[in-house]
Amino acid sequence: MVQAVITPSAPSAAMASSAAVRANDKDRLNAPASSTLHSDSGFNDSPDSQSSQSTGGFSESDSESPSTPATEPVSDDALEELNQQKLPSGPDGERRRRASTVLISQNSEDVQRILGNVGNGGTQLVEKVCCGGGCCMGQPLKDTGSSSRAHPVEPPKNKAFESLKLRLDNLSLDSELTNIVPLPEKTVSFSPVAPSEVDVKLGPQDHPPRFVQPHAPYEVYRAPLHHARELTKPGAEKRTYHFDIDVTDYPVEGGNVDFVVGGAIGVCPKNPDEEVDDIFDCLGIPRAIRDKKVTLHTTKGRWPTIWGKDEPRQLITTRRELLNWCSDILSYPPTKPLFRLLAEYATEPNEKKILMFLSSAQGQGAFCDLRTGAHITLSQLLHAFPSSQPPLDHLLSVLNTLMPRFYSLSQDPQVSCTVKGGECRRLIEIAVTVHETDDWRRGKRTGVGSGFLQRLAHRVMEAEREGIDPHTLDLHVPMFRGLMSNPLAREFASDGPMLLIGAGVGIAPFRGFVQRRLKSANCANKVWVLQGIRDSLLDELYSGEWGVHEDKVKKVVQSRRGESRYVQEEVRHQADLVWFVINALDGRVFVCGSSKGMGEGVEAALIDVAMAKGNLNREEAESFWKRKKDAGQYIAETW
Numbered sequence: 001m002v003q004a005v006i007t008p009s010a011p012s013a014a015m016a017s018s019a020a021v022r023a024n025d026k027d028r029l030n031a032p033a034s035s036t037l038h039s040d041s042g043f044n045d046s047p048d049s050q051s052s053q054s055t056g057g058f059s060e061s062d063s064e065s066p067s068t069p070a071t072e073p074v075s076d077d078a079l080e081e082l083n084q085q086k087l088p089s090g091p092d093g094e095r096r097r098r099a100s101t102v103l104i105s106q107n108s109e110d111v112q113r114i115l116g117n118v119g120n121g122g123t124q125l126v127e128k129v130c131c132g133g134g135c136c137m138g139q140p141l142k143d144t145g146s147s148s149r150a151h152p153v154e155p156p157k158n159k160a161f162e163s164l165k166l167r168l169d170n171l172s173l174d175s176e177l178t179n180i181v182p183l184p185e186k187t188v189s190f191s192p193v194a195p196s197e198v199d200v201k202l203g204p205q206d207h208p209p210r211f212v213q214p215h216a217p218y219e220v221y222r223a224p225l226h227h228a229r230e231l232t233k234p235g236a237e238k239r240t241y242h243f244d245i246d247v248t249d250y251p252v253e254g255g256n257v258d259f260v261v262g263g264a265i266g267v268c269p270k271n272p273d274e275e276v277d278d279i280f281d282c283l284g285i286p287r288a289i290r291d292k293k294v295t296l297h298t299t300k301g302r303w304p305t306i307w308g309k310d311e312p313r314q315l316i317t318t319r320r321e322l323l324n325w326c327s328d329i330l331s332y333p334p335t336k337p338l339f340r341l342l343a344e345y346a347t348e349p350n351e352k353k354i355l356m357f358l359s360s361a362q363g364q365g366a367f368c369d370l371r372t373g374a375h376i377t378l379s380q381l382l383h384a385f386p387s388s389q390p391p392l393d394h395l396l397s398v399l400n401t402l403m404p405r406f407y408s409l410s411q412d413p414q415v416s417c418t419v420k421g422g423e424c425r426r427l428i429e430i431a432v433t434v435h436e437t438d439d440w441r442r443g444k445r446t447g448v449g450s451g452f453l454q455r456l457a458h459r460v461m462e463a464e465r466e467g468i469d470p471h472t473l474d475l476h477v478p479m480f481r482g483l484m485s486n487p488l489a490r491e492f493a494s495d496g497p498m499l500l501i502g503a504g505v506g507i508a509p510f511r512g513f514v515q516r517r518l519k520s521a522n523c524a525n526k527v528w529v530l531q532g533i534r535d536s537l538l539d540e541l542y543s544g545e546w547g548v549h550e551d552k553v554k555k556v557v558q559s560r561r562g563e564s565r566y567v568q569e570e571v572r573h574q575a576d577l578v579w580f581v582i583n584a585l586d587g588r589v590f591v592c593g594s595s596k597g598m599g600e601g602v603e604a605a606l607i608d609v610a611m612a613k614g615n616l617n618r619e620e621a622e623s624f625w626k627r628k629k630d631a632g633q634y635i636a637e638t639w
Helices: 011-029 076-083 108-115 146-150 159-164 273-283 319-326 336-345 349-358 364-372 378-384 392-396 448-465 504-517 567-573 575-583 595-614 618-630
Strands: 188-191 221-230 240-246 264-267 293-298 313-318 405-408 417-420 423-433 436-439 443-446 476-483 498-503 527-533 554-558 588-593 634-638
Touching (some): 188 392, 240 448, 273 378, 313 319, 405 448, 498 504, 498 567, 498 595, 504 527, 504 634, 567 595, 575 588, 618 634
Parallel strands (some): 498 527, 498 588
Antiparallel strands (some): 188 293, 221 240, 240 423, 417 423
């Protein structure tokens, strides 16, 4: 809940406040990055990829949350979950709650309720309204008298629970809880395999089961991993790896869609084996049945497919397959239905009370803290409340689907091949930055997708150090040709001036842009790259791997040695170039990278350029870039 103050008679004060907010935002968005600009005298589809949703960069370098194409309207429940996403801590260490704008109809009663009587002028206190974070759903614990002091809740004494940092306030075993979410429906069940299906063969352990379909009727392709290497040097703040993936035998799909410059592939990651086994241990599932074939029954929903139909299913699988490939046990914040399920099966009274508290209106504040803090894994919750051992089938009914992660191609896929055994093998290339976050017991843990690919890269590099041919390891990447009509690919043009602005792994797709453009003498002097990095000795990606004109095409801006230079500063410095490109025939400006600092910072810099070079005010400059975006000349792909 928030309170606000409105002074209706002072519009100039409101404008000054707005300007101050913009100034603060500008300072906040200028996060370090380095950029590369080349100054040169010469200026000059697969079925699932129809969505125009931005999925650029396709890296896990800044977020664990998977990026997926929109397939249906967002539900109210989904919106509520989005409102609960984690936010950074404030200067006092307290986790901030998300606030959102609430649209109020132009109804006199609504206005009166929010503003009160403002007819007399002056400053008026605004009534408390919902901030969108769910705080208004909370209700205080009622004092039950002396009994609450006689039966206080005793929190579990284990490291996992302590790491949750729960605020239980005056919770006691006698506390009255209201608005407890209902026990989630059990939509999953197991049964023995029928005698006629005992001999059904399952797929390889390093590949998702066939029913995990990205877009029916196509299946996830088991692509041979040709090679992997680390792009960053020891000491880099974030590790980035390069992967060469063999797609020579990728099956033909409808419409003759092919891999294209700026396109992206979907990778279906596997949960870490140690994390899956730990969950089995916490649930008390014997090792003898973890890999035993069972018949899976679902009553509704898309799970365990990715984007399959909402319908009942009957499949032959194993419990391990479902946890390895189908259920997200690491990425999503916990939900109230999950807490309610754990409470249902908790046998220790104190644990049950705390879990019911987190499922109730009285525990809304504590629940919001968990949702907006660091990601909490399923394993962490099971260790925090060890008396709760829900049946695996009921638990699978409330877990989120493990979704694919998307990665931009970092080369021109039309020309990349290697000779192997006298045969030209077609390769695609991607770059992946490893996302790390604090873990309650191991110090750090990686993102699901980036961690999965990092483990493959380490196996390749370790084999090379030991003098072993990596191809003998028979490593594969579960992938599918995903977004070949995303904005980066759709708006790439074979002619016309092009300015490419990126930082970190966001620069990777632009390498393919440059490779394609440099093939044409007419276009060689019409492409410029501003690359933002922290330190050219540690973090610069693909140095020397862009093409013969790399030194003319590319300018690197780095923020090492305390210089605090950022790629958005170089955008302002190159205002003449920016203005030329965006106003030229078929001119395009592409931006790719993290939205948290670089993306928003570059957008602010572009607005400043339009104001300076176009003699526009801020509103006109913002409208100018919006029109360019609508026309496909300004393409910002951030995550």
